Structure formats: structure tokens, C-alpha cells
Amino acid sequence: MAAPAERGVLGASGLSPDLLALCRTVLSEVADLEPLPEEDLPLPSTAWVALLIALQRPLAESMVRFSRLRQAYPLLPLLVLAADVDGNFAAELLKCGAEDF
Numbered sequence: 001m002a003a004p005a006e007r008g009v010l011g012a013s014g015l016s017p018d019l020l021a022l023c024r025t026v027l028s029e030v031a032d033l034e035p036l037p038e039e040d041l042p043l044p045s046t047a048w049v050a051l052l053i054a055l056q057r058p059l060a061e062s063m064v065r066f067s068r069l070r071q072a073y074p075l076l077p078l079l080v081l082a083a084d085v086d087g088n089f090a091a092e093l094l095k096c097g098a099e100d101f
Helices: 017-026 059-072 087-095
Strands: 008-013 031-035 048-054 078-081 098-100
Touching (some): 017 031, 031 048, 048 059
Parallel strands (some): 008 031, 008 048, 048 078, 078 098
């Protein structure tokens, strides 16, 4: 019998309570989500395998948060969720350090 796969832990930033619940449901078999306090950047958890970041309007404020998270956690992959943005915006996010969009 194969050993169960190890669960990962994702840090989560900018997710509304509804989006956080939805992501927890979708990822329930592979990862746990640990919300980050939005006011202060905590020390990185050694258990985190990536950070899930939701960008919201106004995008300028979300991009400031994205940049702060990239600086605070330079080695962790950043996975970005955003609605109603074009391909150019997504390409810029990838250039700025997003692992996936």
C-alpha cells in the first residue's frame, strides 16, 4: 500500500472569507491554507510551500501588497489570483516574480 501524499501548507493573502473557503474546499486533499494577517508580514512558516495571493481592485494597492510579499518571502513561489485583467497585466506579474497566474 502506498504511503499517503504529504500535505502542503499555503500561506494566503488578500482572499475574502468566501474565496478562502472555496480555495480550502478545492485544495482540501492536497494542501491547507493559512491566512496571513494583512497588517503585518509574519515570519515565513517553515511549512509553507507557496503563497496564494488574491489581487483585488484597486490593483495598484494589491500590487504594493504583492511587492511587499515578494520582498518578505523571496524564495517562496507566489501564486496569484485576479479577475478581469488582461494578458499584459498577467505577463507583468510573472516578470515581477509570480510563479503562476
